[in-house]
Amino acid sequence: xxxTEEELKKELExxxxxxxxxxxxxxxxxxxxxxxxxxRSISEKKNEPEWMTEWRLEAYAAWxxxxxxxxxxxxxxxxxxxxxxxxxxxKTKNNLKSLDEVDPELIKTFNKLGISTEEQKxxxxxxxxxxxxxxxxxxxxRETLAExxxxxxSISEAIKDYPELVKKYIGxxxxxxxxxxxxxxxxxxSDGSFCYIPKGVRCPMELSTYFRINQAGTGQFERTLVxxxxxxxxxxxxxxxxxxxxxxxxxAAVVELIAMDNAEIKYSTVQNWYPGNKQGKxxxxxxxxxxxxxxxxxxxxxxxxxxxxxxxxKYPSCILRGDNSVGEFYSIAVTNNYQQADTGTKMIHxxxxxKSTIISKGISAGKSQNSYRGLVQxxxxxxxARNFSQCDSLLMGNKCGAHTFPxxxxxxxxxxxxxxxxxxxxxxxxxxxxxxxxxxxxxAIALIVNGFSKEVLNKLPMEFxxxxxxxxxxxxxxxxx
Amino acid sequence: MSLKEKLVxxxxxxxxxxxxxxxxxxxxxxxxxxxxxIGFPHSKDEYWKYTPIRKVxxxxxxxxxxxxxxxxxxxxxxxFLGGIESYKIVFIDGMYDPLWSSTTHEGADICILSSVLENxxxxxxxxxxxxxxxxxxxxxxxxxxxxxxxxxxxxxxKNVELEKPxxxxxxxxxxxxxxxLQPRSLVILEKNSKAQIIESHYSLNVNEKIHSDxxxxxxxxxxxxxxxxxxxENAKLDYYKxxxxxxxxxxxxxxxxxQKSNSEASCHTFSFGGNLVRNNLNFFQNGKNINSILxxxxxxxxxxxxxxxxxxxxxxxxxxxxxxxxxxxxxxSTGVFNGRVLVEKVAQKINAFQQNxxxxxxxxxxxxxxPQLEIFADDVKCSHGCTIGQIDENALFYLKTRGINDNxxxxxxxxxxxxxVLENVGMQVLKTKIKKIIARKIGINIGLEL
Numbered sequence: 001x002x003x004t005e006e007e008l009k010k011e012l013e014x015x016x017x018x019x020x021x022x023x024x025x026x027x028x029x030x031x032x033x034x035x036x037x038x039x040r041s042i043s044e045k046k047n048e049p050e051w052m053t054e055w056r057l058e059a060y061a062a063w064x065x066x067x068x069x070x071x072x073x074x075x076x077x078x079x080x081x082x083x084x085x086x087x088x089x090x091k092t093k094n095n096l097k098s099l100d101e102v103d104p105e106l107i108k109t110f111n112k113l114g115i116s117t118e119e120q121k122x123x124x125x126x127x128x129x130x131x132x133x134x135x136x137x138x139x140x141x142r143e144t145l146a147e148x149x150x151x152x153x154s155i156s157e158a159i160k161d162y163p164e165l166v167k168k169y170i171g172x173x174x175x176x177x178x179x180x181x182x183x184x185x186x187x188x189x190s191d192g193s194f195c196y197i198p199k200g201v202r203c204p205m206e207l208s209t210y211f212r213i214n215q216a217g218t219g220q221f222e223r224t225l226v227x228x229x230x231x232x233x234x235x236x237x238x239x240x241x242x243x244x245x246x247x248x249x250x251x252a253a254v255v256e257l258i259a260m261d262n263a264e265i266k267y268s269t270v271q272n273w274y275p276g277n278k279q280g281k282x283x284x285x286x287x288x289x290x291x292x293x294x295x296x297x298x299x300x301x302x303x304x305x306x307x308x309x310x311x312x313x314k315y316p317s318c319i320l321r322g323d324n325s326v327g328e329f330y331s332i333a334v335t336n337n338y339q340q341a342d343t344g345t346k347m348i349h350x351x352x353x354x355k356s357t358i359i360s361k362g363i364s365a366g367k368s369q370n371s372y373r374g375l376v377q378x379x380x381x382x383x384x385a386r387n388f389s390q391c392d393s394l395l396m397g398n399k400c401g402a403h404t405f406p407x408x409x410x411x412x413x414x415x416x417x418x419x420x421x422x423x424x425x426x427x428x429x430x431x432x433x434x435x436x437x438x439x440x441x442x443x444a445i446a447l448i449v450n451g452f453s454k455e456v457l458n459k460l461p462m463e464f465x466x467x468x469x470x471x472x473x474x475x476x477x478x479x480x481x
Numbered sequence: 482m483s484l485k486e487k488l489v490x491x492x493x494x495x496x497x498x499x500x501x502x503x504x505x506x507x508x509x510x511x512x513x514x515x516x517x518x519i520g521f522p523h524s525k526d527e528y529w530k531y532t533p534i535r536k537v538x539x540x541x542x543x544x545x546x547x548x549x550x551x552x553x554x555x556x557x558x559x560x561f562l563g564g565i566e567s568y569k570i571v572f573i574d575g576m577y578d579p580l581w582s583s584t585t586h587e588g589a590d591i592c593i594l595s596s597v598l599e600n601x602x603x604x605x606x607x608x609x610x611x612x613x614x615x616x617x618x619x620x621x622x623x624x625x626x627x628x629x630x631x632x633x634x635x636x637x638x639k640n641v642e643l644e645k646p647x648x649x650x651x652x653x654x655x656x657x658x659x660x661x662l663q664p665r666s667l668v669i670l671e672k673n674s675k676a677q678i679i680e681s682h683y684s685l686n687v688n689e690k691i692h693s694d695x696x697x698x699x700x701x702x703x704x705x706x707x708x709x710x711x712x713x714e715n716a717k718l719d720y721y722k723x724x725x726x727x728x729x730x731x732x733x734x735x736x737x738x739x740q741k742s743n744s745e746a747s748c749h750t751f752s753f754g755g756n757l758v759r760n761n762l763n764f765f766q767n768g769k770n771i772n773s774i775l776x777x778x779x780x781x782x783x784x785x786x787x788x789x790x791x792x793x794x795x796x797x798x799x800x801x802x803x804x805x806x807x808x809x810x811x812x813x814s815t816g817v818f819n820g821r822v823l824v825e826k827v828a829q830k831i832n833a834f835q836q837n838x839x840x841x842x843x844x845x846x847x848x849x850x851x852p853q854l855e856i857f858a859d860d861v862k863c864s865h866g867c868t869i870g871q872i873d874e875n876a877l878f879y880l881k882t883r884g885i886n887d888n889x890x891x892x893x894x895x896x897x898x899x900x901x902v903l904e905n906v907g908m909q910v911l912k913t914k915i916k917k918i919i920a921r922k923i924g925i926n927i928g929l930e931l
Contacts, residue, residue, distance in 0.1 A: 071527065380845075395859035398826060404854040410869045413841040417869040419852070425859045 059186030158194035192223035197232035208237035222253040228263035257292030273308035280338025283310025296322035317346035320354035335368030344374035358389040364400035512626035550654035614737035632665040653684035659700035670716040681723040726754035742768030782811035810846035835865035892925030
């Protein structure tokens, strides 16, 4: 049977969210609403030092005076910040020593997701810092990493155990007042991951965190801080799935990366949160601020596969402050039904001889809207800056939209900037060409869609690439036939 | 009193010698009210993000001129194409100047707007076409609609092909300080007709002395022009804008072009002069098999600022649009390009192409580019490309190995960079004129018989 574009479209439309289920775990939840006392209580609950409480309160004060931005190309009902509970922690015993102590329900959840901690521990050598709702419940491979001097723990532990590091770097790349959601996150972040790679160390394994939003009506405010000291290397994976729910859930995370001289950070994300049902009801709001700072000869590479969430609104960015630093952004965004995505990147060239690459692939189906919004900025002193941007959109069906908003601002004459964008559907001539070479339509579509995304999929770490293909609601390779 | 308040109150005085009992005046009254509500754009407006328009909105500006200036032929002759017969509509300080104009009512109407705006004979045409395309959320277009009085009027009837091009020339005599001009033009091409129009703006250099005098109260004129163009079925229009004014005058140019089925319209914008230039070029495709062509060359230096905002609105299937803008920026100049292509759901089989290439030569030059695609239809081919860079080192080396010195080699390459935008210019005289200006701007002697 020949597989046509029509069928591919149908398949996309009929795809149900496979990971919609709720784990039954007793949770401790704060009353809904946000005020100074709640911020104080969150800090208290987590036994945070005084400076952290103050830091949160300042962020809260700033947030109160800020307005929710509305320049984006997405429509959604603004969340009511007073009807969200800002803290929810699964009730587990403290200081887990082995996986046996983890709630069996949790283990089941992970098994359903196909990311059994034990299996991963044994087979893939990935250390998993699992964040279930807001508190870290299992951290593995800590010892192996500790031998190398690598710190990989939850941010609340880091605040207690490594206050100097946290104090020095938190909010440095993304200041508390940076934007509305970053300020909110700074005030109420519940937990997240902290990672420090010492000088000259090459992290022997891919560090990975799985996020799950579990408690109904709970906002998830993750805070991630990755510091790669001089000459070090780390590859960090972040992957997400969330249960089906009817009400919108807000996710406003902040991810800060700091790459010191000669360091390299590779940050990969697979995001597959609940996108809402076919009528566009429910789904996660994904409003994330991600930014990395590159010092001399450093490199930061963002790779993202965005398939979930009702509304995705994020721009992983690189500040290329050091000379010879490199920033990369590879993205696939798939939207279906009523999903909306407004995503892209910012490359801020400040140092000399800085380079950046942007490859963005958008696939829209159903009644979804997919936007690329990016900024390439070359400062006055950023001599010999180089940027290459490519944004391609693939449209499936005539009810969806693909939009491109690239901003290019250049103040230096030695800069070389190239930007190109295309929008198209799977061309009849492309299919015809394949057909006349003896490739049937079914294979041809697979070939074309695969080719369309390959550039980005190739950038994912091995462990993740498999998962990414599974999570991409449209199986980009080998699914046809 | 702010400029906005001043302009709003000027409206009362403006009404005194205007027929207030007409449809056109209703539009004026409504526009000034809307303008009062909106006011001038702010730097926070996305649409004006890169252009500090407030710096040219001097409080001294006024819409009233003091006296009439006559100019001698010697002073204005260079402003015309020359070497070719043409219709001419000339305005000096915003006032129609019959001396240098050559208009007609035979075969086609090529005249001035004031003579038709309130003339019963043209009632139908005016009510059908006037003020139909304006963006009513754009303050400068509203302002122009409020003070509409003079401008060019071109009406080419069915099946008529204009054998001569039309030149619309706006001249600032330099004798009027703080003048804010609001020229308004209306161009209508009926079915199967064809026309070539050249619009240019010039200022006379009589105020050089005033500029060097610190105590001078002279305020450079600001032109806020609006042109509405209707291209009906099977018609073909070539429109050229020459912006080669002094580096002290500023212009805000809004052009709205509405196209019907099987029509073709092209607009070439040559921006070489001006202090601050803002072009809002809007194409609306209301039919099938339409072709829209937008081309532009910008070559500026010192602290000039040129901003091109284009919009191509594809609302129907099987249409095409081609955009090609090239910019060369020297010294401290700033270039802005914001190209927006909007493809609606029903507009299948669209072929939209957009290209913006920039060459930065000056150490302190800035380029801000935003090629924007908004696409709601799936069976389309839309692409855009944008580059910012320098002269290709390899090409430069090649020319040098052939014995061409560095300066000339750079000049040749820069010239070639801009030159391909001229490909579609059918009018030889104009092509030569533009080539000469480009060569002079780049500072090379291309050594060819132009």
